[in-house]
Amino acid sequence: MAKFLNTSAINYFLEELIKDTKDRLILISPFLKLNDRIKELLADKNRLKIDVRIVYGKSELQPEEINWLKELTYIRTSFCKNLHAKCYMNEELCIIASLNLYEFSQVNNNEMGVLIRRTDDGELYKDAYQESQRIIRISEEVRISLERVSSEVESNPETEETSFDKLTTSKLAKQLGVKTGELTEKLVELAYLEAREGKYYLTAKGKEVGGEFRMSPKFGPYFLWPNTFRPED
Template identity: 50%
Template sequence: MVEFLNTEGASYKLNQLIKNADHEIILISPFLKINQKIKDLIENQDRKRTTDIKIIYGKNELQPDENNWIKQLVSVRLAFCKDLHAKCYLSEKEAIITSMNLYEYSQVNNYEMGIYASKDDDPSLYQEVYNEAMDIFRISDELKITIEKVESKADKKVEPKVEPKQKHVSAKMNDNKTKTETGFCVRCQDQIKLDPMYPYCKKCFTSWNKYKNEEYKEKYCHICGKPTESSKIKPICYNCYKKHKNDFNFPL
């Protein structure tokens, strides 16, 4: 059952959503200016190292404080969506669609409205909201944050520098082996970012998304790119799974 939220209700439900999440949080808001209470809740989740936190924003107004804060979080994935106007907040079991932004002024001074849905009470509605949120994340540019300190005569300023995250680079594993961040679309074999949770290129994902059959048989392994019987829910071959089962998150 959908629940109507006023300003106070939206603020309370958002805090509870972040606090009670078990393994996934998605925060979609045009303005990346987060109030201290929500920052504290996100930091608590980040310390667990078990929660995937995605933050999507749409206005290029990152302040130094926000950059420094995000930089020290391990579990946060930041993405920029140029035409974003939606405000939507999800965990793996709850969803809020609202007019309220993440900064304190909205939650204290504005008159906001929204709706709340839980996966248990309305799984169909929750899934629609979740799918749309993930579509927005997939078409967004995932970013990494670096900080440049610039000194002036008057004082020291911190200027944020936002760079697109490189899609085809190498990263070192703990055992000094090298793994690549280049993967393959399980349907067309085009090179894409390596992420077993999202094993399609944009074109093939659009096609798959029409029916959303996670067991639909695909043609290639997402990690090695070799022909194999794969699917959205099992995107890699058995050999790659044995080799990388501790390196990535997998659908199953």
């Protein structure tokens, strides 16, 4: 059965939930603000290549935290308008509580919550998981950045010039005389990109050669590459 949690218990089980994640971690919280302990735990999940999804409604990250988060390849962030839910879950446990993510380890607040174990409350866990997936689906996946994107003109990155020294994958493919799909497959094969769950992610190697991830609200994610970039044979 579901277990009632007070403030200190929420903090304890939330840390254990994150640490024990083996497959996928979902953190849903209205405010995105990370303390040192949370960053330490998330960095460890990233090193283990654990898929982490963070859904938030408002970001209060400092510039140094933004730069830190940008380096974590396996952590994806999504913005959800009017988000007020607080739900934290992995493949075995789910915590639904009043605690915001930024309040983790702050025992001065009075919080309440419940702990759901998949093995004990399979249907309840399933309902919570399905709702978390719905929230993820209606959220806009973004790559948090310090860069300010102009909203005056929303152009298609594949048909408009993006910069003088950067090319989209399709434009680079055209320059190299190959199809976009062929170039993408080669970038994955050479570890400049990584394919996960039907999506592509920029790797550390891709960043080293100057690759950049961009998100267009209308056309979705895309990558930019230096116009002098030539994938190694």
